[in-house]
Amino acid sequence: MSHWGWRRWLLASLAGVTVLTVTAVGVVVLRHPDPVTPSTSSADRAAPPAGPVTGAGSAGPGAGPSGDASAPGATAGLGARPTGPAATAPGRRAGPPRPGTITDWAYQLQGYPDGRLDALSRGRYQLAVVDLARDAHTDWFTRAEIETVRRGGKRVLAYFEIGSIEDFRPEYPLLRRDAPDLLANEWPDWPGEYFVRYWDPRWWDRVVRPRVDQALRAGFDGAYLDTPLAYEEISLSAAGGRDRARLAAEMSALVGRISGYAKARRPGFLVVPQNSPELRAQPGYPAAIDGIAMEELFYLATDQPCARDWCAENLAHTRALRDAGKFVLAVDYAQRADHVRTACGRYRTERFAGTVTVRELDRLTAPCD
Numbered sequence: 001m002s003h004w005g006w007r008r009w010l011l012a013s014l015a016g017v018t019v020l021t022v023t024a025v026g027v028v029v030l031r032h033p034d035p036v037t038p039s040t041s042s043a044d045r046a047a048p049p050a051g052p053v054t055g056a057g058s059a060g061p062g063a064g065p066s067g068d069a070s071a072p073g074a075t076a077g078l079g080a081r082p083t084g085p086a087a088t089a090p091g092r093r094a095g096p097p098r099p100g101t102i103t104d105w106a107y108q109l110q111g112y113p114d115g116r117l118d119a120l121s122r123g124r125y126q127l128a129v130v131d132l133a134r135d136a137h138t139d140w141f142t143r144a145e146i147e148t149v150r151r152g153g154k155r156v157l158a159y160f161e162i163g164s165i166e167d168f169r170p171e172y173p174l175l176r177r178d179a180p181d182l183l184a185n186e187w188p189d190w191p192g193e194y195f196v197r198y199w200d201p202r203w204w205d206r207v208v209r210p211r212v213d214q215a216l217r218a219g220f221d222g223a224y225l226d227t228p229l230a231y232e233e234i235s236l237s238a239a240g241g242r243d244r245a246r247l248a249a250e251m252s253a254l255v256g257r258i259s260g261y262a263k264a265r266r267p268g269f270l271v272v273p274q275n276s277p278e279l280r281a282q283p284g285y286p287a288a289i290d291g292i293a294m295e296e297l298f299y300l301a302t303d304q305p306c307a308r309d310w311c312a313e314n315l316a317h318t319r320a321l322r323d324a325g326k327f328v329l330a331v332d333y334a335q336r337a338d339h340v341r342t343a344c345g346r347y348r349t350e351r352f353a354g355t356v357t358v359r360e361l362d363r364l365t366a367p368c369d
Contacts, residue, residue, distance in 0.1 A: 096155040096221060099270060099290060099327045102126045102353045104367035107331050109159060110136075111362030117145055121152040124367050127329070127353065129224045129293075132158045132214060138170045143219040150221070157222045157272060158215040162208055162254060163230025167192040171207045179206065184238035195227075195234040199242075199250040204257065212262050222270025223262065224293060225255065229276045252282035259288040272329065277317035280324070291327040294318050297352075298343050301333035301359040319350070328352040333359045344368035 105127040106120060112134060113119055120128045128149060133140050149156050164187060165172055175182055179202050184195040196203055215223050231247040239247060255273055262269040274293040279285050297315055300306050322328050330352040332343045340356045347354030347368060357365045 096150055096153060097126045099155070102155070102327060102329075103347075105129065105329055105353050105355050106364055106367075107355055107357055107361055108364060109361040111360075115139075117141070117149050119364055121149045121154070123364055125154055127155045127157065129157045129159050129329075132160045132211060132218075132220075136166075136168060140214055141218055143217065146219045150219070155221040155270070157224040157270065158211075158218070158220040159224045159226060160211045160215075161227045162225050162258070163198050163227035163234075163251065164193055164195045165207065166190075167194075171210075175206065182206075185235040187233065195230045195238070197234075197238065197240070198230060198254055204254070208254070208258065209261065212258055216262065216265055216269070221268075222272060222290065223258065225258065225271065225273040226275075228255065228273045228279060231276070231279075248279060249282060251276075252279055252285045252288075255279075256284050256288040275314075277314060277321055280317060280321050286321065286324050286326065289326060291329060292318060292321045293329040293331070294352075295331050295333075297330050297332065298346050299332040299334040299339055299356075303334045303336050303339050318352075322351065330354040332356050340368075 104125055106123060106125040107129045108120065109129075109131045112130075115134050117128075117130065120130070130141065146156050165175065165183070182197050182200055182203055184197060187193045187195060196207075198208075212223060228251050231251040232244065234247065236243070242250065255271065259271040262271065270290045271288060272291045272293050273279070273289060275295060277292055277294065294314060296306055297311065297318065298306050318328055318330075328350070330347055330350075331354070332339075334340055334343060334356050335358065343356045344354060346352075354368055355365065356368070357363075
């Protein structure tokens, strides 16, 4: 789900224009939608197989081997931090962890102190997700910056969207001028953001492939792909006769194309879509991804227990992907200490890598103990 309503406000404010939303009672608020609310078609999603939890580490294309289930306190898959000679030998610095051994991560898309990643590099995290560009425009993070974070023993994923585009992204003016038909309906909860005809070859050529190329050039370990949910949210009037089933297949095909393209150029490049875990039912989709990122499995923004039907659906699909060998990056938005503890406990029980943070994604929060 896009997190850029608050960022649009920040960027506009810096430019001298303040964008605010005023409620009926006169309270000024920042926009933030319910990020994983499914469409009315969610009842038709395939149910995951029943059975015991047997999770493993990432077994997707190019992924490393799964974690060591024999480590004290670890379970198969997302277990304890790596141990042994590679992590403890004198004079050696452990490299980035294998995906299947990651237990905690950081998710920050803005607010980098002085525009730098030093705090992330120093932090006690095993993986970090940052925007492809430090300013959401064209000030790309450099290979040297990403390598500094990696030398701190972390993997780094580049965040970008694949099913929608915000009007402050550098590609937007060119699309509006040269290919306006690629833009579909505006996202009601996010004025200035548009779903796109993501199956059109021009979307790949003009936006997605260049973003993947930039992530490869900068030395990211992988891509964190937001808005695959576009297949549920794009207006059918803009879909050229496609129904939701075909739109789901088209989104799966796009993720598969990203995966094949990136891994052909750098074997081991990680492909991690955010949300829409039900796409696992699409042929080839599980093989194309290395992990799944999931928002609000346990707490909705902010500090609201996730008790809706689709919360259980998302959790069931996520468990099925974990059991198929995909690592899970879970993020919940909570600030109450008891909620943070509860979420962290659920991550351990479910064998998910987890982070509990603020919905603005503008700061680092402490890893789960």
